[in-house]
Amino acid sequence: MPGTLPVLNKQAVEYGLRAALALNCTIPERSKFDRKNYFYPDLPKGYQISQFDEPLAVNGQLTLDEEKIRIRRVHLEEDAGKLLHKSGGSSSVDLNRVGVPLIEIVTEPDLKSPEQARKFMEKLRQILRYVEVCSGDMEKGSLRCDANISLSRDDKLGTKTEVKNMNSFSAVEKALKYEKNRQQKSLKKGEEIDQVTLGWNAEAEEAQLMRAKEEAHDYRYFPEPDLVPLVIDDDWKESVKEELPELPQEKKQRWKKEFDLPDYDIGELTETKEIANYFENATREYNSPKEISNWMMSELFRVLKLPDAELNDVEPEDFAYLVRLVGEGDINDNTAKDVLERAFTEGKTPKEVVESEGLKRISDEGALAEKIDEVMEENPDAVEDFRSGNENVLGFLIGQLMSKTGGQADPGKAREILQEKL
Numbered sequence: 191m192p193g194t195l196p197v198l199n200k201q202a203v204e205y206g207l208r209a210a211l212a213l214n215c216t217i218p219e220r221s222k223f224d225r226k227n228y229f230y231p232d233l234p235k236g237y238q239i240s241q242f243d244e245p246l247a248v249n250g251q252l253t254l255d256e257e258k259i260r261i262r263r264v265h266l267e268e269d270a271g272k273l274l275h276k277s278g279g280s281s282s283v284d285l286n287r288v289g290v291p292l293i294e295i296v297t298e299p300d301l302k303s304p305e306q307a308r309k310f311m312e313k314l315r316q317i318l319r320y321v322e323v324c325s326g327d328m329e330k331g332s333l334r335c336d337a338n339i340s341l342s343r344d345d346k347l348g349t350k351t352e353v354k355n356m357n358s359f360s361a362v363e364k365a366l367k368y369e370k371n372r373q374q375k376s377l378k379k380g381e382e383i384d385q386v387t388l389g390w391n392a393e394a395e396e397a398q399l400m401r402a403k404e405e406a407h408d409y410r411y412f413p414e415p416d417l418v419p420l421v422i423d424d425d426w427k428e429s430v431k432e433e434l435p436e437l438p439q440e441k442k443q444r445w446k447k448e449f450d451l452p453d454y455d456i457g458e459l460t461e462t463k464e465i466a467n468y469f470e471n472a473t474r475e476y477n478s479p480k481e482i483s484n485w486m487m488s489e490l491f492r493v494l495k496l497p498d499a500e501l502n503d504v505e506p507e508d509f510a511y512l513v514r515l516v517g518e519g520d521i522n523d524n525t526a527k528d529v530l531e532r533a534f535t536e537g538k539t540p541k542e543v544v545e546s547e548g549l550k551r552i553s554d555e556g557a558l559a560e561k562i563d564e565v566m567e568e569n570p571d572a573v574e575d576f577r578s579g580n581e582n583v584l585g586f587l588i589g590q591l592m593s594k595t596g597g598q599a600d601p602g603k604a605r606e607i608l609q610e611k612l
Contacts, residue, residue, distance in 0.1 A: 196415050197241055198223075202266060202291035203420065206246050207430045208321045209293055212437060215250030217560070220421055223266075223414035231283050235509070240267035240409040246293075253319070253439065254310055260298035267294060272331070287331075293323070299340070299347060304366035308359050311335055316438055317537045320463045325470035335362050339369050341377065348373075349383040353397050355390050365390040369397050441466060447543045449479035458487055468506045475510035478517055485513045485588070489530055499534045512540040519600065555607065558599060562608050565590045574612050584608065 210217055224242040232407070237557045250261030268291050270284040294316070301307045315326040315333055325332050334357060340350035353365045373383055387404075388397035436444070438460050445456050460466045465486075472482045490509065493499055512530060515521045521529070521544065536543070565587055566573050575583045587608060591599050 196268075196289075197257070198417055199291050199363060199421070202293075204424075204430055205245075205323045206264060206266050206293045207422070207427065208434060209295065209318060209323045212248030212295065212317050212321045212323075213247075213250035213252055213295070215247035215261060215262065215264055216476050217247045217422055217427055218244070219423065220244065220266075220419050221246045222419040224411045225414050226267075227410045228408075230270070231281075232273050232285075232288075234285060234288065236273070238270060239414055239417070240294075241265035244407040244419075246422075252310070252313060254306070254313055257300075259300045259310055262298050264293055264294045264295050296481060299338070304363045304370065304610060306404050307337060307366055308363040311359050311362055313438075317462065320435055320437055322435075328359070331357065337362060339366055339367055340383075341370070341373050348377075349385050352387045353390050354387060354400065358392075361392055364395060365397055368395065372397070386406065389398070390495075392540065402438075403585055412547075432544050435463065441535050449473070451479055451483055451485075455480075455483045455487065459483060464501055468501060468509075472510040472513070473505035476514040476517070477505045478513070481513050482510065483518050485509075485526075489527055493534050496531070497532060503537070504530070504540065508539045508541065512544075515540075515544065521598075544587070555603065557612075558604055558607055561591060561594055561599065562604065562611060565594060566611065573612065584612075587612075 194232075194416050207217065222244045223239055225237045226240045226242070227237045229236055233566070245263045247264040248262065250264065252259045254262060269287045269290040271283050272286050273281055274280045279588060285367035297310070301310055309427075315328075318324050319326045321347075327333065327585055330486040336352055336354045337351050337356065338350045342348055351369060353369055356362045356365055369388065376383060384402070387400045389400045425432050441460050442456050445451060445460070447454075449456075459469045468481075469482060469486060472486075473479050476482065486509075494501060509530075512521075512526055512533075516523060516526045529540050531540065532543050533540045538546075569587060569590060572583045572587055576587070584605070588601065588605060591604055591608070592601075
């Protein structure tokens with residue numbers, strides 16, 4: 191803010207290092223801070239502290255569908271304010287986030303389509319979430335995207351334009367498609383493409399001119415006099431590297447060998463680190479990866495859409511207990527679905543719901559025999575019909591048993607015992 195001296199935030203530096211290492215960047219020993227001078231309502235002191243010619247990290251890459259997307263640089267800077275444009279032509283400015291640290295990740299011009307740009311953003315967000323650098327909530331502004339686009343002829347890049355103010359993946363794709371079509375039409379008419387900055391209007395679904403594009407020299411960069419250069423030695427880099435979790439691509443490869451799951455399952459269950467950890471903890475409790483996967487992708491994901499449902503309302507060990515009951519035939523699918531939903535909505539564990547309601551399937555032969563005797567005594571005509579050769583009546587007697595046991599009798603064992611008694 192105007193009239194204050196900046197102080198470097200160590201945690202922000204370490205978040206930057208985590209992102210840079212996750213993106214396979216080279217981290218020079220020295221980086222420095224610069225003043226980027228420009229005058230705009232969202233920047234009350236007239237300059238932004240950023241990094242220009244000596245950034246935090248350089249020369250990284252992210253693999254997208256087996257294609258390497260090069261990362262030019264990862265640098266630290268302070269956030270500016272936020273302009274709020276209202277209908278009717280008035281604008282206001284929110285300065286609450288001014289000075290908040292952020293990292294900017296810049297790619298080389300390797301992305302070849304709006305669809306690929308969207309996929310890149312989705313994968314980048316996944317990595318940043320895994321390494322806990324940011325929440326990735328684009329609608330809250332914690333991840334934002336400015337995209338440059340140019341059309342090429344004979345592998346020579348044309349004049350680029352920049353589209354700003356995109357706060358969703360669909361907006362990134364729509365904005366780039368819009369600007370691609372606009373540039374194509376202009377070039378067909380023989381018009382020159384001006385290097386400009388455009389703002390994306392999500393309501394109108396069009397890119398609107400904001401200002402002529404500035405070059406680096408327009409910002410009059412010079413070293414920030416109030417911050418000394420940043421030196422990151424090997425020990426610091428190694429300590430940050432050791433704290434990094436297993437990244438999504440590494441996890442997918444390990445799961446393929448360890449769990450032998452289909453690629454679709456692996457993709458769904460590694461989407462977030464929280465879901466991936468939940469799956470692994472559940473399989474440690476019940477070593478049936480495919481059953482755990484099926485129940486997570488169908489029923490767990492369904493229940494998580496309920497109001498106020500949170501993943502760890504039911505611990506993975508308790509979820510595994512429920513899947514084991516189904517796998518071992520102690521409860522049926524429909525009962526298990528109901529138990530899972532009640533566990534989330536009533537704040538109980540699946541075991542507590544099952545035991546309090548007596549929902550486990552009755553498979554004890556003595557207990558089943560006792561109930562079968564009662565059914566036979568209550569339905570003498572049906573018993574006589576069976577013994578007279580009408581085997582169809584067996585289904586009726588099984589139904590009576592199920593009704594008497596609340597559907598909890600093990601149907602296979604019940605049928606065997608009933609047939610023997612008949």
